[in-house]
Amino acid sequence: MSENITEFVTTEAQQIPVVAQTDVVVVGAGPAGLSAAVSAARNGCSVTLLERYHHLGGMASGGMVLVLDDMVNQGSEIVTTGIVSEFVERLERIDGAVYPPPEDCQRNWEMWKKWSRWGCINFHETGMPQPILHAVAFDPDAWKRVSLDLVRDAGVNLRLHSWFSEAIVEDGKVTGVICQTKLGRQAIKADMVIDATGDLDLAASAGASFVLGQYIVTTVFRLSDVDTAKAEAFEYSHPDEYKLLDRQARRVIGGAWGMWWLKTPLPGVVWCNCPHMTGYDGLSPEGMVAAEYEGRERMANLLAFARKNIPGFENAKMLGAAEQMGIRQTRLLRGEYVVTKDDVKSRRHFADSVCRGRDYYTPYRALLPTSLDNLIVAGRHYSVESEAQKLSREIPPCMSQGEAAGIAVSLALSSGSALRDVDVSQIQKQMRAQGADPGDIPSSNALVEESLAS
Numbered sequence: 001m002s003e004n005i006t007e008f009v010t011t012e013a014q015q016i017p018v019v020a021q022t023d024v025v026v027v028g029a030g031p032a033g034l035s036a037a038v039s040a041a042r043n044g045c046s047v048t049l050l051e052r053y054h055h056l057g058g059m060a061s062g063g064m065v066l067v068l069d070d071m072v073n074q075g076s077e078i079v080t081t082g083i084v085s086e087f088v089e090r091l092e093r094i095d096g097a098v099y100p101p102p103e104d105c106q107r108n109w110e111m112w113k114k115w116s117r118w119g120c121i122n123f124h125e126t127g128m129p130q131p132i133l134h135a136v137a138f139d140p141d142a143w144k145r146v147s148l149d150l151v152r153d154a155g156v157n158l159r160l161h162s163w164f165s166e167a168i169v170e171d172g173k174v175t176g177v178i179c180q181t182k183l184g185r186q187a188i189k190a191d192m193v194i195d196a197t198g199d200l201d202l203a204a205s206a207g208a209s210f211v212l213g214q215y216i217v218t219t220v221f222r223l224s225d226v227d228t229a230k231a232e233a234f235e236y237s238h239p240d241e242y243k244l245l246d247r248q249a250r251r252v253i254g255g256a257w258g259m260w261w262l263k264t265p266l267p268g269v270v271w272c273n274c275p276h277m278t279g280y281d282g283l284s285p286e287g288m289v290a291a292e293y294e295g296r297e298r299m300a301n302l303l304a305f306a307r308k309n310i311p312g313f314e315n316a317k318m319l320g321a322a323e324q325m326g327i328r329q330t331r332l333l334r335g336e337y338v339v340t341k342d343d344v345k346s347r348r349h350f351a352d353s354v355c356r357g358r359d360y361y362t363p364y365r366a367l368l369p370t371s372l373d374n375l376i377v378a379g380r381h382y383s384v385e386s387e388a389q390k391l392s393r394e395i396p397p398c399m400s401q402g403e404a405a406g407i408a409v410s411l412a413l414s415s416g417s418a419l420r421d422v423d424v425s426q427i428q429k430q431m432r433a434q435g436a437d438p439g440d441i442p443s444s445n446a447l448v449e450e451s452l453a454s
C-alpha cells in the first residue's frame, strides 16, 4: 500500500516541450472546468483546457451522475442560471434533458407519481410527498456532445488525454502546468491557472493549503430493458409490497439513497445511483481498485435480485457502469475563507458572493488560496468544511463557480492585478450580464449578517 512505501527512485531533470502558451490554463474539464474555460474565453482570454480522459464532463458524463440538482431556492426561484441554463437548453435541443414544467412543480401525489422517478424532487423536505421542483435528468452522451460544442464555439484550445502531473511555480507564482501524455511530458505556460480537477491536484502541487476529506464512493450504473411503467404501476398499486422489495434491494446493493433507480431520457434505461461504499481514499490507486471490485460485485447482486423480484425489472440488463468512479470528496482547499456547515445550513449571505446553489451562497474568497496570486479553484474541492461540502457540491453550483472563476481571471488579466485584488462587484456585474445569478442580492430566506458580510 502507498502509505507503507520505503523505497524511492530519483529521476533526472528533463527538458519538457512547451506545447502551448496561453492566458489561462484550466485543468479538469468537468462541470466546473468546462464552465470556467468557456467563461474565460468569452471574456477575451486565450484558454487552454486540459483533461485526463477522452471526454468532457467529469462526473456528469464519465461519472454518469445524471440529475442536475440544487438549482432552486424556495420551490420556484431558479438560482443556477447563466451557463447552466444554456447547457440545459442545448441538451434539450438534442433530446438529452427532461424536467418538469413550472406548473408541475407542486406538492401532491399526482405530481409525485409523474416526476419522482425522474429525480425531480426536493430531497431536503421531510414528509411525503416531497415537493416536485426544477431539476434536470439528462443523458451523459448528450452532455459530452454539448460540452464539445461549447468549447469549440468559445475557441478554447482543448487538450484531452493529458493527465496533469505538476505545477510549475516560480517566485511564488504558478507559471504553468506539466501533464503526462502518450508523447511524454508536456508543459503549458499560462498567466492565470484554474484548478478544476475536483481533487485539487493543481493547487496542492503548487503548494496551496488543503485538508483531506472523505465521503461515500459510488460507481453508478445503468440498466436497460426495464419496463418502467410496469415498475411504477406496481409501486403505486402495491405500496407495502413494493416498500419491502425496495428495502431488500437496498440491502443487497449495500447502501443507496431512497430513490436508487431513476428514469433517464432513454426509454427503458434506468440510472442506479448506488452502491454507497465507505472507507475508500479517492486519491489512492489501491483504494480505487478495491472499490472497483466491491462495486462490481454489488451491482451484479442487485441486478440478479431485481430481475428475480421486482416487477418491471424481469428482463433488465447491465447497460454499463460509469467510466469514472464516483468520488465525492478528497482534498479541500483551505482558502481565504472556509465555508462552514452553519453557513450552508443557515443560508448565510456574503457580500462577496459570486455564485449560489439551492439556498446557499459562495463567497469569492472560498475560491482563492491564501498564498498564490494567480491561481483560483472552481468545483467540489473549493474552500469548505467536509460536512459543508457534502451539502453544497452539486453539478449546477460547481458550474456557476466555474463561470465566476472564468470572469475573475479575465478581470485580473485586464487590470494586471492579483486575483485576490479583483473588484468583486465587477465579477458580480459580469455574472449578471451573462445571465447568471452571483448571489449578490440575498433572497428573502437568506441570513444577512453585516459583520460577516464582507
Ligand SMILES: Cc1cc2nc3c(=O)[nH]c(=O)nc-3n(C[C@H](O)[C@H](O)[C@H](O)COP(=O)(O)OP(=O)(O)OC[C@H]3O[C@@H](n4cnc5c(N)ncnc54)[C@H](O)[C@@H]3O)c2cc1C
Pocket: 027, 028, 029, 030, 031, 032, 033, 050, 051, 052, 053, 056, 057, 058, 059, 060, 063, 065, 066, 067, 068, 069, 070, 162, 163, 164, 165, 196, 197, 198, 199, 201, 217, 218, 219, 220, 273, 325, 326, 327, 328, 378, 379, 380, 381, 393, 394, 395, 396, 398
Ligand atoms: C455518485 C455521485 C452521485 C452524485 N449525484 C449528484 C446528483 O444527483 N446531482 C448533482 O447535481 N450532483 C451530484 N453529485 C455531485 C457532482 O457530480 C460533483 O460534485 C460535480 O460533478 C463536481 O464537479 P467538478 O467539475 O468540480 O468535478 P468533477 O466532475 O470530478 O470533474 C473533474 C474533472 O477534472 C478531471 N481531472 C481530474 N484530475 C485531473 C488531472 N490530474 N489531470 C487532468 N484532468 C483531471 C477529471 O477527469 C474530470 O473531468 C454526485 C457525485 C457522485 C460522485
